[in-house]
Amino acid sequence: MTWNEEAECMPRDELEKLQLKRLQEIVKRAYDNVPYYQEKFQEANIKPEDIKTLKDIEKLPFTTKTDLREAYPFGMFAVPNEDIVEVHTSSGTTGKPTVSGYTAKDLDIWGEVMARSLDMAGATKKDRIQNCYGYGLFTGGLGVHYGAQKIGSTVIPISAGNTKRQIEIMQDFETSIITCTPSYALYLAEMIEKNDIDTDELNLKAGVFGAEMWTEEMREEIEKRLNILAVNIYGLTEIIGPGVAQECEEKKGLHIFEDHFYPEIIDSKTLKTLPDGEKGELVLTTLTREGMPIIRFRTKDITALRREKCDCGRTLVRMDRITGRTDDMLKIRGVIVFPSQIERALLKIEGLEPHYQIIVTRPHHLDELEVQVETSEKLFSDEVKHVEEVKKMIENRIHSEIGLRVNVSLVEPKSLPRSEGKAVRVIDKREI
Amino acid sequence: MKLKQISIFLENKKGRLKEAMYILSKANINIRALSIADTSEFGILRLIVPEPSKAKQELEKNNFVVKINDVIAVEVPDSPGGLYGILEILNQKDINVEYIYAFVEKKTDKAIVVIRTEDIEEGINALKEGNATVLTNEEVYML
Numbered sequence: 001m002t003w004n005e006e007a008e009c010m011p012r013d014e015l016e017k018l019q020l021k022r023l024q025e026i027v028k029r030a031y032d033n034v035p036y037y038q039e040k041f042q043e044a045n046i047k048p049e050d051i052k053t054l055k056d057i058e059k060l061p062f063t064t065k066t067d068l069r070e071a072y073p074f075g076m077f078a079v080p081n082e083d084i085v086e087v088h089t090s091s092g093t094t095g096k097p098t099v100s101g102y103t104a105k106d107l108d109i110w111g112e113v114m115a116r117s118l119d120m121a122g123a124t125k126k127d128r129i130q131n132c133y134g135y136g137l138f139t140g141g142l143g144v145h146y147g148a149q150k151i152g153s154t155v156i157p158i159s160a161g162n163t164k165r166q167i168e169i170m171q172d173f174e175t176s177i178i179t180c181t182p183s184y185a186l187y188l189a190e191m192i193e194k195n196d197i198d199t200d201e202l203n204l205k206a207g208v209f210g211a212e213m214w215t216e217e218m219r220e221e222i223e224k225r226l227n228i229l230a231v232n233i234y235g236l237t238e239i240i241g242p243g244v245a246q247e248c249e250e251k252k253g254l255h256i257f258e259d260h261f262y263p264e265i266i267d268s269k270t271l272k273t274l275p276d277g278e279k280g281e282l283v284l285t286t287l288t289r290e291g292m293p294i295i296r297f298r299t300k301d302i303t304a305l306r307r308e309k310c311d312c313g314r315t316l317v318r319m320d321r322i323t324g325r326t327d328d329m330l331k332i333r334g335v336i337v338f339p340s341q342i343e344r345a346l347l348k349i350e351g352l353e354p355h356y357q358i359i360v361t362r363p364h365h366l367d368e369l370e371v372q373v374e375t376s377e378k379l380f381s382d383e384v385k386h387v388e389e390v391k392k393m394i395e396n397r398i399h400s401e402i403g404l405r406v407n408v409s410l411v412e413p414k415s416l417p418r419s420e421g422k423a424v425r426v427i428d429k430r431e432i
Numbered sequence: 433m434k435l436k437q438i439s440i441f442l443e444n445k446k447g448r449l450k451e452a453m454y455i456l457s458k459a460n461i462n463i464r465a466l467s468i469a470d471t472s473e474f475g476i477l478r479l480i481v482p483e484p485s486k487a488k489q490e491l492e493k494n495n496f497v498v499k500i501n502d503v504i505a506v507e508v509p510d511s512p513g514g515l516y517g518i519l520e521i522l523n524q525k526d527i528n529v530e531y532i533y534a535f536v537e538k539k540t541d542k543a544i545v546v547i548r549t550e551d552i553e554e555g556i557n558a559l560k561e562g563n564a565t566v567l568t569n570e571e572v573y574m575l
Contacts, residue, residue: 375441380497382439382478382548383530384469391473410474412443414495 003119003151004112007259008314015315019262020054022287027051027060030293033078036071037295057262057285058273062296068098068238076292077101084291089137090237100139100237101291107146109288110240113257114147117246120255121206121231123177125152128203130170132180133211134160139241140211144179147243153177160184163191174203182214182222182230183423186354189225199227208233210242212423213322213340217347219251221354232321238297239284245319250311253318260288263317264296265305268326279304281326282319300326328426330360332367337402339425342371345401349394351378355416362430369406371398374413433568434502434552436484441497442468442475452477452496459490464572465546467533478533480505480546482573502552505535505572507542507565515545521562522547527555535572544572 002008010018028048030037040061041047050059068076076099077084085104089097102110123129129148133140141159148155156173158166160180166188169175178185185207192199204226210233222230234254235242244261245254256263261284265274268281282299286292303319310318324338331337339358346356352373359370371394379390387410394408417424442448449468456463456479465480480503481487488498508514522529527549535544544567549555559566 375497377497377499380439380441380499382437382476382499382501384471384476387441387474387476388471410441410443412441412445412448412495413497415443 001119001122001124002312002314003116007257008116008255008316010259010315012315015258016054018259019287022259023054023057023262023285024048024051026285026287026289026293027295029078029290030295034076034293036067036075037293054262057264057296060296062271062283062298063294064298065098065238065300069096072096073099074101076294078293079103079291086142087137088139088142088237088241091138097137098238100241103290106240106289106291109260110143110243111146111150113240113243113260114143115150116147116257117233117243118144118147118151118153118177118179118208120246120248121177121208121229122249123148123151123153123206127151127153127176128156128173129153129177129179130156130158130166130173130175132158132160132166132178132184133242139235139237140179143235143241143243144208163188167192167195167197170202170204171197176203176205178204178207178228179233180207180209181211181423182209182218183212183418185209185222185226185230186218187418189222190353193225199225202227204228206231208246210234213324215340215344215347216321217344218354221347234301234319234322236284236299236301239286239294239299240289244284248310248312248314252310253306253320255310255312255314255316255318256305258316260286262287263305263319265303266298268298268300276305276307279320279323282322302326302329330358330369330426330428332360332369332404335402335404337369337404341401342398342406343425345397346371346373346394349397351376352394353413355418356425357416358426360426360428360430367430369404370409371406372409372411372416374416375410376413379410433505433556433566435480435505435546435567435569435572436500437503437546437548438479438481438484438487438491439499439501440477440479440491442477444470444472444474449475449477451494452491455490455494455496456481456487459486461487461490465533465535465544467531467546469531478531478546480535480572504547504549504552504555504559505544505567506547506559507567508545510541510543514543518545518547518559518562518564521564522549522555522558524562525554525558527551527558 084101086102088100131144135141206229231247235244245256264283265280274280286294301322302324306318357372469476530548
């Protein structure tokens with residue numbers, strides 16, 4: 001199934017022609033209407049007319065989260081205020097939130113890319129989509145909502161939280177597709193098991209999971225425990241919200257909707273563009289956005305682009321699942337560690353619940369990494385030495401994954417905080 | 433005669449032992465024997481109770497990790513050298529004791545201890561051959 005075959009399966013040369021035309025238009029629009037861009041372009045000594053090929057995008061300056069924050073609240077808008085019909089903000093966990101403004105046409109495009117995303121998970125008019133992403137300033141809830149409406153599916157706008165009710169509605173309304181964060185999906189699976197509900201009696205067939213990093217092992221766990229297809233969605237408020245990229249049923253990376261978003265991968269140190277297949281920071285440019293054109297936004301998300309043809313027939317480039325962020329990258333005793341590496345090590349251990357927390361401290365001028373893991377009947381024993389062996393085994397698995405010794409603490413089941421939105425995996429107590 | 437023991441994982445956190453006791457008391461489960469193994473990071477609470485499965489269920493409902501396994505309950509003469517004699521039987525058969533703890537109650541003039549050997553079957557056979565009295569579940573719960 002393909003929602004918009006013309007756009008999603010367009011021959012590459014045609015697509016690139018379309019991208020160039022749109023890039024030239026948006027650069028001009030940004031330059032003419034947003035003082036921030038005008039200033040930045042002048043500093044870099046570049047004019048919109050200098051963009052003659054797609055490659056010329058590399059001459060343009062980057063836009064960072066700090067730039068957007070400085071423009072708070074409406075400094076990045078490229079249209080008169082009366083044309084903005086909706087605003088959203090990022091969560092603002094790292095400071096003042098950034099604002100995203102949408103014209104009616106922007107919302108239409110958002111609905112379109114979200115419809116493509118949901119379609120990849122198999123959504124049709126007949127489906128009931130339980131949307132457990134939060135509704136509000138956060139883009140998750142309304143993004144899915146617009147996409148589902150475009151398809152004509154029934155949206156259950158339940159929003160985040162109240163797990164008991166989520167499960168009740170899932171049973172009573174015969175929900176077929178669920179949208180939430182992957183960590184919440186696992187929590188739902190846990191509660192469904194706890195309440196002795198047979199997943200065969202649920203009507204669930206697929207889930208579109210995103211808004212936080214997750215691993216292949218976590219996908220397997222969700223697919224097995226909920227008995228569904230679990231696909232990965234990617235997006236960010238600054239660009240549009242969810243619906244920038246989405247995994248098809250091949251589950252081999254996320255197709256970026258390139259007719260609307262232009263991706264590049266850069267080395268976050270040298271800022272040079274990297275070739276396909278190489279890992280680096282994802283940089284995105286909106287190609288069609290009216291309300292708030294974004295040129296070369298540094299996402300801080302780490303991925304690689306793959307251009308090999310996908311078996312689904314789409315010609316759109318694919319990006320690997322996000323394996324880290326340049327800013328949640330931990331540096332422990334000089335070694336770079338991503339929480340996802342620890343997660344990967346943990347999920348390979350049978351009987352281990354996929355709930356964990358990483359605590360970084362610096363007790364004696366030296367970084368210490370503690371990984372708290374919930375124990376389970378499978379891991380537990382009446383003998384101290386066996387429990388200690390399990391602890392050591394987990395420590396060794398993490399060691400071989402990240403190359404650092406860590407201290408694993410076994411904690412009681414359900415004692416680590418469960419999140420209904422983005423899971424908090426790392427607590428950095430170092431004062432640096 | 434194997435005896436069922438339940439083991440409970442306790443995080444080194446204030447109030448966890450009390451919480452486990454509260455759950456058992458609410459379920460009207462009486463503890464016949466108990467021991468705690470503690471390390472600097474966690475503890476293992478081991479109990480002999482009349483209804484191990486029910487106790488396990490109740491504790492699990494409250495998010496405790498519980499395991500049921502077999503141990504041996506054996507009578508020990510309540511006099512100097514009593515336990516030594518029992519351990520000597522096992523020692524002669526080259527059987528290692530993982531842990532050991534005592535019952536509070538007494539049946540006649542004998543004390544009762546719980547013994548965990550790596551292979552329970554082997555431990556029981558050795559004790560029986562050495563003429564020690566191994567108690568059944570029923571005998572223990574009747575105490």
